[in-house]
Amino acid sequence: AVQMTQFPSSLSASIGDRVTITCRASQGIRNDLGWYQVKPGKAPKVLIYDASTLQSGVPSRFSGRGSGTDFTLTISSLQPEDSATYYCLQDYQYPRTFGQGTKVEIK
Amino acid sequence: QEQLVESGGGVVQPGTSLRLSCAASGFTFNNYGVHWVRQPPGKGLEWVAVTSHDGGKNYYGDSVKGRFATSRDNSKNTVFLQMDSLRVEDTAIYYCARDATALAVTGFFDLWGQGTLVTVSS
Numbered sequence: 001a002v003q004m005t006q007f008p009s010s011l012s013a014s015i016g017d018r019v020t021i022t023c024r025a026s027q028g029i030r031n032d033l034g035w036y037q038v039k040p041g042k043a044p045k046v047l048i049y050d051a052s053t054l055q056s057g058v059p060s061r062f063s064g065r066g067s068g069t070d071f072t073l074t075i076s077s078l079q080p081e082d083s084a085t086y087y088c089l090q091d092y093q094y095p096r097t098f099g100q101g102t103k104v105e106i107k
Numbered sequence: 108q109e110q111l112v113e114s115g116g117g118v119v120q121p122g123t124s125l126r127l128s129c130a131a132s133g134f135t136f137n138n139y140g141v142h143w144v145r146q147p148p149g150k151g152l153e154w155v156a157v158t159s160h161d162g163g164k165n166y167y168g169d170s171v172k173g174r175f176a177t178s179r180d181n182s183k184n185t186v187f188l189q190m191d192s193l194r195v196e197d198t199a200i201y202y203c204a205r206d207a208t209a210l211a212v213t214g215f216f217d218l219w220g221q222g223t224l225v226t227v228s229s
Binding site (some may be wrong): 001034036038042043044045046049050055085087089091094095096097098099100101 | 142144146151152153154157166167168169202204207213214215216217219220221222
């Protein structure tokens with residue numbers, strides 16, 4: 001199975017800061033990666049798919065980059081509503097595998 | 108309005124069975140595969156299983172293979188997750204999620220339900 005290593009596991013940043021989360025795959029997965037936002041008590045939500053395509057309705061401060069084994073999710077200007085846990089997910093092969101998650105807190 | 112609604116969660120004892128349902132509305136259900144994803148309390152997301160748009164292809168995570176089975180009834184717009192030989196470590200919120208790719212199970216998850224809680228405890 002493809003292993004997804006995500007880091008950092010948590011971070012604390014101020015409103016307006018630029019935040020970057022990284023996922024590394026144990027083998028090449030082309031650009032078959034998505035980023036998901038999870039808030040307590042709410043359904044998870046896709047932010048980015050195919051590594052860099054912004055899902056409809058998602059604010060443009062979210063962006064994704066990468067291909068092969070290394071991927072990043074960047075929030076260009078952190079907002080209060082971005083407090084959540086973020087996960088990467090590879091859809092290259094089965095079984096699908098998530099990263100361990102990154103909890104983003106607002107200072 | 109496109110929607111997925113899970114049901115069937117509850118408290119059960121180890122070794123017993125439970126069947127979850129995921130009811131869909133607002134879209135052409137028989138065009139899309141449906142995944143199951145779970146989140147144990149205080150832990151991260153884990154992919155569990157998927158059934159293709161016609162039920163012809165089903166895949167499972169290693170931790171549930173041989174114990175869980177997913178199926179669907181397209182006449183009722185519903186997907187099921189049959190969970191047998193339940194273990195304490197199966198305790199989690201279970202979500203169903205739509206595969207974004209029509210007629211395939213190769214895409215990201217573009218629509219999620221709110222989840223149903225399964226607690227396995229003696």
